Amino acid sequence: MNAVWSYLVAIAVWPGLLFAAPLGWLELWFMRKLVARLQGRQGPPFFQPFFDVMKLLGKETVIPRGVSRGIFLALPLVSVAAVTAALAIVPLPGNPVPSLPGDVVLLLYLMEVPVLCEVLAGYVSRSIYGQVAAMREAILSLAYNLPFLVAIIAMAQVAGSFQMRALQEVPYGLVHLLAAVTFLLALPARMKLNPFSIANAEHEIIADSHIEYSGPPLALFKLSHAIEVVLLTELFAVVFIPATPWPLVNLVVYLVAGILVLGGVTLLATTTARLRLTQAFRFYWVWGGLASAITMAATLVR
Amino acid sequence: MNLIERVIAISRRRSPWICRLNAGSCNGCDIEITPLLSPRYDAEQLGIELHGTPKHADIVLISGTLTLRSRQAILDIYDQVPNPKAVVALGSCPSSGNVFAGSPLVLSCSLDTVVPVDVWVPGCPPRPQAILDGIARAAKLLEDGATKSQLAKSRLAGSQPESRCGRPS
Amino acid sequence: MAMLKTILGNLLRPSRTRAPADMPVVPPTYRGALTHDAGRCTACGTCAFVCAPKAIHFTQDPGISVSWHFFIGQCSFCGLCEQNCPTRAIHLRADVPGSTNSAGGDGLRLESVIHLQPCTRCGAAHVPLPAATMDALWAAGADEAERGYCPDCRRWAASARLRTAFTPDGAVAEGGRHDR
Incomplete structure (x- = not known):
């Protein structure tokens, strides 16, 4: 009974939905504000992401003709649920869920679910733009997952265990640095930010793969994206930032590190233009592959 | 419950997403929308976002004369915008046809006869600040539930404008 | 790298955005809202003649008055009426015409009555x-x-x-x- 409660708390409160949604909105606001300031603009007000989601919750849902209603409405729910569950696994300080053997594998699996949901959402919508976006997202996920998975797996290799706690307790070394660089290579594409914002290229294909979504399902997709941003930054912080013995200090360090990573990624997004799909694919399989190879080699050499 | 409705109403004013619809415009009004996203006017400070798809939009900006071909497209796109929605007519053309009135392929009549228009922004083309003001006004109407589509829905009267303009239907 | 310099410079400077209440002033030669001075108008009809979109027309109330009608929703703000008005009764003010809620109603249709004198x-x-x-x-x-x-x-x-x-x-x- 106690274990069930701890899982519920982890998913619903900390570090799950109740914590991640406001933090995600804060981080999204930070990104939008930073982009605006870098472009010399004023930028959105502080509560803007919150208002966006609340407004979408109050809107009507238009379901296109000939679309399976069940799948159409289930996809955003599955996406939010998967991202929240993934965040509940991340061993942030104070997380009530005990670390299970093999939870890294579960985490990596759950992190693929929102991508899968986006691809399916594009194909389900019967919109030609949605299908192009879904195709781009699917192909891109084949590219950026190489460095992303290798960065985590290399850490597991060093730790000798597929357990988040073990990953956290690896003594700091060269592999950390190499794996962090490999992880950061994959981060812009995972966050759908500019040089790799190919699947949500609003100038080319009008919108991302949820082009046909409106109202609460779209709000759930926005929420899912906000939580995914939190998940990615906090995962980076938890795995690659050395932990101190004090949980509260750890928490502050993780949050600050997450904001810093976001700032760097946003800076990259503002300075660069969008690549083509082939260019992004080649980038990830040449340079991402190279970084992955070096990281894996470093784990073996040690 | 009342609190949530209030928050949603405020959100409608604070986050109006716009979708641009060119009904046969000379592009003058469309070009004046672009500065809204520039550093000088920065529509994002009001929470305005330009979206390409009507499914994500709250406010449709319609510019240009109504032509025989664009009439049906306007109706289709308007129906795709999820409720609650507002329509802002940009410039002189939607209200009368402007200099194109009387051309054989132009419906020389007001946009009001096709879709319910909430705010008219005069100008040829309107200045960006006038467009910004028009959008802010439409967003305020959305918050108050006072757009024509919202009022028609609350009255439960099928007061969709009959498209009598141009051709007998 | 030049891009980086530009955007970091933007970050250090205050933003160039004007608040909605503090919009750029329009140039003095801007052709905005139309005004009509009934005291100067001789109802000669030149403005209605030169108006390309036919935004101006006159109606008569025989023996009592002549009315000058203007529909801003049909105006293309070319300024020909102001240019051709022999008595300078028409003036395009340098301010932005505000948005309105109804095309037929307030502000969009101007009527100016010129009373006839015996x-x-x-x-x-x-x-x-x-x-x-x-x-x-x-x-x-x-x-x-x-x-x-x-x-x-x-x-x-x-x-x-x-x-x-x-x-x-x-x-x-x-x-x-x-x-x-």
């Missing part, structure tokens, strides 16, 4: 000349009585003056009426 001589209703024109024509106070004349009576008065110049004995029949 001729002080023959009593026929006519559009009075603008005060500035009258001052220019009768600056010397030559014949103040002619101020209230209708155009036909003015013509009659002018020809009467001409005739008195040729026939100094003044054999003009006073009260000779023109044909209307």
Whole structure:
């Protein structure tokens, strides 16, 4: 009974939905504000992401003709649920869920679910733009997952265990640095930010793969994206930032590190233009592959 | 419950997403929308976002004369915008046809006869600040539930404008 | 790298955004909201003639008034009416016309009524000349009585003056009426 409660708390409160949604909105606001300031603009007000989601919750849902209603409405729910569950696994300080053997594998699996949901959402919508976006997202996920998975797996290799706690307790070394660089290579594409914002290229294909979504399902997709941003930054912080013995200090360090990573990624997004799909694919399989190879080699050499 | 409705109403004013619809415009009004996203006017400070798809939009900006071909497209796109929605007519053309009135392929009549228009922004083309003001006004109407589509829905009267303009239907 | 310098410079400087209440001023030559001065208008119809989108038209209430109608929703703000108005009754102000909620209602349709005046001589209703024109024509106070004349009576008065110049004995029949 106690274990069930701890899982519920982890998913619903900390570090799950109740914590991640406001933090995600804060981080999204930070990104939008930073982009605006870098472009010399004023930028959105502080509560803007919150208002966006609340407004979408109050809107009507238009379901296109000939679309399976069940799948159409289930996809955003599955996406939010998967991202929240993934965040509940991340061993942030104070997380009530005990670390299970093999939870890294579960985490990596759950992190693929929102991508899968986006691809399916594009194909389900019967919109030609949605299908192009879904195709781009699917192909891109084949590219950026190489460095992303290798960065985590290399850490597991060093730790000798597929357990988040073990990953956290690896003594700091060269592999950390190499794996962090490999992880950061994959981060812009995972966050759908500019040089790799190919699947949500609003100038080319009008919108991302949820082009046909409106109202609460779209709000759930926005929420899912906000939580995914939190998940990615906090995962980076938890795995690659050395932990101190004090949980509260750890928490502050993780949050600050997450904001810093976001700032760097946003800076990259503002300075660069969008690549083509082939260019992004080649980038990830040449340079991402190279970084992955070096990281894996470093784990073996040690 | 009342609190949530209030928050949603405020959100409608604070986050109006716009979708641009060119009904046969000379592009003058469309070009004046672009500065809204520039550093000088920065529509994002009001929470305005330009979206390409009507499914994500709250406010449709319609510019240009109504032509025989664009009439049906306007109706289709308007129906795709999820409720609650507002329509802002940009410039002189939607209200009368402007200099194109009387051309054989132009419906020389007001946009009001096709879709319910909430705010008219005069100008040829309107200045960006006038467009910004028009959008802010439409967003305020959305918050108050006072757009024509919202009022028609609350009255439960099928007061969709009959498209009598141009051709007998 | 030049890009990085630009955007980091943007970050350090305050933003260039103007608040909605503090918008850039329009240039003084901007052609914005139209105004019509009924006191200057002679209802000559030049503005309605030059208006390409036919935003201006006149209606008559015979014997009482002439109305100048303007529909801003049909105006393309070209300024031809202002340029061609002989008495400068039309002016395009340098301010942005505000948005309105109804195309047919407030602010978008202007109506300006020019009241006809009876001729002080023959009593026929006519559009009075603008005060500035009258001052220019009768600056010397030559014949103040002619101020209230209708155009036909003015013509009659002018020809009467001409005739008195040729026939100094003044054999003009006073009260000779023109044909209307």
